[in-house]
Amino acid sequence: MPSSRKPRTMRPSLRRALVIVATVPLAATMLTAPSAAADPAAAQRSTAELDRDERKMARNLDIRIRDRRLGGRVSGVVIDAASDRRIWGHHAATALMPASNVKLATAVGALTVLGPDHRFTTKVVHGSGTLTLVGGGDHTLTTRDLGALAKDAVASLKRAGVTSVRVRVDGRLFPRPTRATGWKRGYYPGEVTPVRALAVAGHDVMDTSLDAGQVFARLLAQRGVTVTGGVNRGAAGARDVTVGQHRSAKLSRIVRRMLKVSDNDIAESLLRMTALGAGRPATFEGGTAAVRTVLSGTYGVSLANFRMYDGSGLSRATRIPAQTLAEILDLTVDPRHSRTLKHVADGLPVAGQRGATLGPEWGRFDTAASRCAVGKVRAKTGTLTGAIALSGMTKAQDGRWKVFSFVENGSPANPSATKDALDGLAATVNGCWA
Structure with missing residues (x-):
């Protein structure tokens, strides 16, 4: 093992x-x-x-x-x-x-x-009543980091008078396959998770993107924004506005x-x-x-x-x-x-x-x-x-x-x-x- x-x-x-x-x-x-x-x-x-x-x-x-x-x-x-x-x-x-x-x-x-000195960026964009959590390849992203993103997003929504949104995740940065040649099925998700561009550190789940979106949705709800429907996958819109952004620690760290x-x-x-x-x-x-x-x-x-x-x-x-x-x-x-x-x-x-x-x-x-x-x-x-x-x-x-x-x-x-x-x-x- x-x-x-x-x-x-x-x-x-x-x-x-x-x-x-x-x-x-x-x-x-x-x-x-x-x-x-x-x-x-x-x-x-x-x-x-x-x-x-x-x-x-x-x-x-x-x-x-x-x-x-x-x-x-x-x-x-x-x-x-x-x-x-x-x-x-x-x-x-x-x-x-x-x-x-x-x-x-x-x-x-x-x-x-x-x-x-490179840093990885995870961002939240808003458009057409939807918040999209966009993965940037940061596998050190924590629930606390998502909380800060949710706080910024909620502040922006409230300024615009928006109290209800849909939530989706955009993990297109990393295409399939999510599993490498030579990996045994017993390795995941405990030893390694199928590779996606969006994930919460320490969450050993098969679909890290949806999991991150669900955590984000709960954090939004805790801050008074109603999330309608389930978390879905989707591409951020070209005209969506950035309402939150998190940058990782430096690559050296x-x-x-x-x-x-x-x-x-x-x-x-x-x-x-x-x-x-x-x-x-x-x-x-x-x-x-x-x-x-x-x-x-x-x-x-x-x-x-x-x-x-x-x-x-x-x-x-x-x-x-x-x-x-x-x-x-x-x-x-x-x-x-x-x-x-x-x-x-x-x-x-x-x-x-x-x-x-x-x-x-x-x-x-x-x-x-x-x-x-x-x-x-x-x-x-x-x-x-x-x-x-x-x-x-x-x-x-x-x-x-x-x-x-x-x-x-x-x-x-x-x-x-x-x-x-x-x-x-x-x-x-x-x-x-x-």
Whole structure:
């Protein structure tokens, strides 16, 4: 089962300088070295360049990657940030199902195309006795926000002497289909809602547009305006007058929220809005094409063996190598892209920090092997049935920053045990589990 809503109750082609982000300093470089399996001689030369601490880390990773809890299909890579040296790799170019690590690509695409200061607009227009709630792709819209919209709309109606209206919703911004290739029926609406341009945050319903309209209608009634008939779908009229407007928080803040709690609905909305910003249709195909263009065309990330079908990582058809995930993470701390992409690094959950997917409420970094890395690792989690991933960054024992990505598919172990093993690998990169 995907793990993005309810926590457990228990339990490098360019050199660059170190970058400090937020309260935790982070650094990385673009990954260009081939996998050890593809070029053993290069891997041997790389190993000869490692310092004592790095050699120890690599030896420990070689042992711990064989942990039975990880199963037989596991890949990983570790890169030294400042020198571009590859510290360790294991089938790093093998494409596996990355689960929610896909959100890293989605975030980079959205921030690059739309910009970190971008805001999404939901508006209410009036015409011919009808109020139309127009969706703008904001999946952080709350009931409180709708209340403010209702207040503004009612004030405008009263000034015009209007006391009774019909209500409809306009969600044309996002066309069908509302469900991606590779989504299991059991995912919605609990893990993800069918993607629409209008939704109330936290409302797990099959039709988010009608649900938002119904909430809006009730709020109008509470403020003394009579709503006649039920809430229907319809297009806002060309001559309708805007009587209320809500603008979301900046995209940078929304991205951080999405990553920390792994919000699938926000991810899918961002994918559609990225498509629109890039001049493409607001579909899954348009969004993933826009992200691919950003990654390869703008930043030069290798898309070999890269297949992406949604923005959240719920698609079981998606395949991305650990090597590519590391390259994507590397971008987020490149000083040339700091203003745009630092928000991805800022949004990574911190090991042991409550309120994010690496917190103790999720049973993460709470074993004897990994507890030492609490507060020292930032990483994006990913969990689907048969797929668990962890990609992030940490400062190692040699005092240098490392970028890592670990992805496993098909382990027969209990998922909690597999996550513990991945946390142990991250602690190994940090060096606290020596």
